[in-house]
Amino acid sequence: MTNPNPFPRRMSSFASANNGSRPLRSAGFSHLLNPPPDSGSHGSGASSHAGAPFSSLDAGAAHLGNAPHGLDEGRRSHRTSGANLPSFSRAFDMFTSKEPLLAGPNMTYSGVGSSASVSKTGFLSPSYLRGSGYLEKLAEQHKAKLMADRETTMSKGSSGTVFAGNTGNTESRSVTLHTKLPSGIHRGVALNLIERPPASAELEDVVSPLPTRWNSDDKDHTVEVFGDGYEVKYTGSKGSEHEAGAIRADNPMPMQCGVYYFEVMLLSKKREENIIAIGFETRKAQLSRFPGWEGESWAYHGNDGKIFASGSNSGRLYGPTYGAGDTVGCLMNFRTNQVLFTKNGEELEIAFKDPSFKDPTKSFYPAVGLKRPGDHIWINFGQVPFQYDIDGYMKKQQKMVTDKIRSTDTANLAPPLNDTELIQQLVLQFLQHDGYVGTARAFAEEIHMEKQALNMDADVPVEGVNIKDDEDANNRQQIRRAILEGDIDQALIYTNQFYPKVLEENGQVYFRLRCRKFIEMIRREAEMNSSLQEAGVKAKSTSQPRHHTGNDTQRTYSQNPGGEDELMTEGEEEMMDTEEDGSELRTGNPEDETMAMRAAGVSELCQDALEYGQELRDEFKNDPSHEVSKHLNEIFALMAYPNPLEVKEVAHLLDGKGRVAVAEELNSAILTSLGKSSRAALENLYAQTTVLLEDLRKDGGDGAFVTIQNVIDDIPKAQVN
Amino acid sequence: MDLHRRVQSQTSSTSTATPSKHAFETRVADVKSPKSDINALILDYLMMEGYPKAAEKFQKEANLKPRQEDPTINARQQIQHAIHVGDIQKAISDLNELDPGILDSDPHLHFSLLRLQLIELIRNARGYDPSAAINFAQEKLAPRAASNEQFLRELEKTMALLIFPADKLQPDLAALLHSDLRRNTAAQVNEVVLQRHTERREAAIRQLVRMRAWAEASCRSKKGNLPDRIELGLNGDDNGNDPMVTT
Numbered sequence: 001m002t003n004p005n006p007f008p009r010r011m012s013s014f015a016s017a018n019n020g021s022r023p024l025r026s027a028g029f030s031h032l033l034n035p036p037p038d039s040g041s042h043g044s045g046a047s048s049h050a051g052a053p054f055s056s057l058d059a060g061a062a063h064l065g066n067a068p069h070g071l072d073e074g075r076r077s078h079r080t081s082g083a084n085l086p087s088f089s090r091a092f093d094m095f096t097s098k099e100p101l102l103a104g105p106n107m108t109y110s111g112v113g114s115s116a117s118v119s120k121t122g123f124l125s126p127s128y129l130r131g132s133g134y135l136e137k138l139a140e141q142h143k144a145k146l147m148a149d150r151e152t153t154m155s156k157g158s159s160g161t162v163f164a165g166n167t168g169n170t171e172s173r174s175v176t177l178h179t180k181l182p183s184g185i186h187r188g189v190a191l192n193l194i195e196r197p198p199a200s201a202e203l204e205d206v207v208s209p210l211p212t213r214w215n216s217d218d219k220d221h222t223v224e225v226f227g228d229g230y231e232v233k234y235t236g237s238k239g240s241e242h243e244a245g246a247i248r249a250d251n252p253m254p255m256q257c258g259v260y261y262f263e264v265m266l267l268s269k270k271r272e273e274n275i276i277a278i279g280f281e282t283r284k285a286q287l288s289r290f291p292g293w294e295g296e297s298w299a300y301h302g303n304d305g306k307i308f309a310s311g312s313n314s315g316r317l318y319g320p321t322y323g324a325g326d327t328v329g330c331l332m333n334f335r336t337n338q339v340l341f342t343k344n345g346e347e348l349e350i351a352f353k354d355p356s357f358k359d360p361t362k363s364f365y366p367a368v369g370l371k372r373p374g375d376h377i378w379i380n381f382g383q384v385p386f387q388y389d390i391d392g393y394m395k396k397q398q399k400m401v402t403d404k405i406r407s408t409d410t411a412n413l414a415p416p417l418n419d420t421e422l423i424q425q426l427v428l429q430f431l432q433h434d435g436y437v438g439t440a441r442a443f444a445e446e447i448h449m450e451k452q453a454l455n456m457d458a459d460v461p462v463e464g465v466n467i468k469d470d471e472d473a474n475n476r477q478q479i480r481r482a483i484l485e486g487d488i489d490q491a492l493i494y495t496n497q498f499y500p501k502v503l504e505e506n507g508q509v510y511f512r513l514r515c516r517k518f519i520e521m522i523r524r525e526a527e528m529n530s531s532l533q534e535a536g537v538k539a540k541s542t543s544q545p546r547h548h549t550g551n552d553t554q555r556t557y558s559q560n561p562g563g564e565d566e567l568m569t570e571g572e573e574e575m576m577d578t579e580e581d582g583s584e585l586r587t588g589n590p591e592d593e594t595m596a597m598r599a600a601g602v603s604e605l606c607q608d609a610l611e612y613g614q615e616l617r618d619e620f621k622n623d624p625s626h627e628v629s630k631h632l633n634e635i636f637a638l639m640a641y642p643n644p645l646e647v648k649e650v651a652h653l654l655d656g657k658g659r660v661a662v663a664e665e666l667n668s669a670i671l672t673s674l675g676k677s678s679r680a681a682l683e684n685l686y687a688q689t690t691v692l693l694e695d696l697r698k699d700g701g702d703g704a705f706v707t708i709q710n711v712i713d714d715i716p717k718a719q720v721n
Numbered sequence: 722m723d724l725h726r727r728v729q730s731q732t733s734s735t736s737t738a739t740p741s742k743h744a745f746e747t748r749v750a751d752v753k754s755p756k757s758d759i760n761a762l763i764l765d766y767l768m769m770e771g772y773p774k775a776a777e778k779f780q781k782e783a784n785l786k787p788r789q790e791d792p793t794i795n796a797r798q799q800i801q802h803a804i805h806v807g808d809i810q811k812a813i814s815d816l817n818e819l820d821p822g823i824l825d826s827d828p829h830l831h832f833s834l835l836r837l838q839l840i841e842l843i844r845n846a847r848g849y850d851p852s853a854a855i856n857f858a859q860e861k862l863a864p865r866a867a868s869n870e871q872f873l874r875e876l877e878k879t880m881a882l883l884i885f886p887a888d889k890l891q892p893d894l895a896a897l898l899h900s901d902l903r904r905n906t907a908a909q910v911n912e913v914v915l916q917r918h919t920e921r922r923e924a925a926i927r928q929l930v931r932m933r934a935w936a937e938a939s940c941r942s943k944k945g946n947l948p949d950r951i952e953l954g955l956n957g958d959d960n961g962n963d964p965m966v967t968t
Contacts, residue, residue, distance in 0.1 A: 414953055423927065436778075687753070
């Protein structure tokens, strides 16, 4: 079905609603922002925007402007004369609205799903995979690699390499990441190394990366890669009947996605018969033959609308023919072992169904085959929004799985309890386990009331919900309370009183508590500072002696390797400034005097913090652990900021959430020392589900479509005070 | 102090039991179950299912605050309670007060409640004059059943309770007299109210528990490498101590 005016359709795919997120680097929008037709520009200027699909096209497309050409490795912005705007130019903001890009018939566009993107560090996250377990895992691996890189070399900032997120060619689906995950990275984004226990990079848990570019090492000699790795052109001479130039992507379609999708747009100038094949194959397929004609190769051919599966020369009729200006997509559903194609955003029928798609020893690479000089295609691996509503398709698959789950019976989990009783027990046990004594009691009462109400036989008494008067739970609750209120000293007193051995035997928890005390001191000071600042008084330092102490400590700090030096000078300057301001405080005005007292109070706090900090450093200076010294440096750096609460890079350290984390760690340690399980059944359930889902995800089955995070996200967010 | 070693010991087996552990258990032990998630699940559960006192206490003890205050929680508990004790009339009037359009918007729910009310009348009338029950059935239920096949069948079944003695009831009739019917109806009412006010029907924890059951069943059907039985750990500690809660 030919589209009378192919261009608006195409524009629609790239200009979908990009809701305020960073403009797309590789969207090929640049041509759309180019000067209008009267400039007659056509192929001038060096546009190097990856993913820009428009080479010189027919008349009517003059306004679409510059041809993307040449391989461009970096992400440099180009400020050539008016023609090309850097990808992050404000001009791209027009794509964040839904207004028509260009006025005129047929030139409005509609969004098909949220925007895709490639992050600054080269991490590709296609829209339909957002929120999936697979992408989560891949992102972790990516972050881990970045951290490892950063730690071994000087920080490269955000430029990264284009291929940072992926490890290039792979022979198989299994391990592609050969770096050991640095300690502290675990199943969950490693925001704070200290908080996570070290992980072992178990091979089975590594996921294979997404295809991101054409592989110029895996192609026939008659085709060439252009346009930042997304475009392919047939550069050979016109070949014989059976010859063709094929090329494969850098990575195979990963099963763990559950569903994988890519789209190819045909950019060839010629309107005559283009013989192009789009599909996928293993590396066994010969590159001098069209995909589909060789063994282990499947494709949809544009000249006759036939599909060819794994080495059949005749193929079968499938769908419409396609040619220049068309966009053809290929969807692999690992859950159902089915493949279908799309044309210009419309879903066609199921093309192939083959259980071998799930064979873990096989790797299927996105592939195309070209034949005529002038054949030119561009591929979308998800770096920009798709024409076809793949997000919608994905949602349907997810719904099928969640519906299945919704109708599951839970009777086997803990017989003879039914759903309701089971959950009541899980919740009650957790509350007790973690020492939420008041809640446990209140809940038990309410359950009891319920049972009584339902009890219709007056002769059968309802037994009370008997909570063992748990002195231990009370103790632990007191300890928790103290920490949640920020009173670490009190918590330490209680702990030593009730559970004297625990801190001795749990060095890490002890360390964390001590650090937390320091953080709380800084926090108190920062809070007082900001309230004083609001009252218009800077209150850092008011006395000479203190200033000296400050300098001394700072000098000690500057012995640290790495980035602290900058911070130190900042802090020092700050202190010098406020020294002068200090004199403003003594005005004799009573209001000012309260301020002065408060300011003095703050500076006292500051002093205490410094002293404590030194103590802390002395105590742990001989600890060989890298994490320890790293964490210490992190928190000491807080001192350099007059108001760390406002500095977002460090504010998270002061967050109340930190209190919760420390409280939990201590609680766990105490429970373990008492010989009790450190986890309640509900937590076990959570962890078990995580592991089970990981296993279910491996072959792209149902498990790939659901995550625990989806369930949690359903809950309107609660906030920690 | 060698933190590495300590950390190692802390993250290893949570169980003090058997020395040889199934690979699955080891992986589970390594996975974190973030407290923030668990706390969110619990608070959500307490609020959705209608345990206001527990919810309040928990918010305090765990330092949480829900984003939206839920004004319906007390009413929902009250209504559920009324249904639990069999005072359907009160439940219906409370329900109308809380949400006037709700019963009109859901004829099936309305009928279920009325039928439950009829059952209570029948239950109270056992051995005595059943005319109150019969009048009620004629007035309130018959008109609705006239135009609805399913309602008619349910009504007929319920009326059969008047005929047969209590100890000789077929299972499907006996079920009508069982407290589970009250419990389930109360839960349904709760869900409908929630749906109208929050666009969610049930607490997230329910889906998580089902996910757990489903995931295990799916894994086993794929012959995954799992131990014969995966315990949740509800029944006491690994040491086999008494459970903390007895009912």
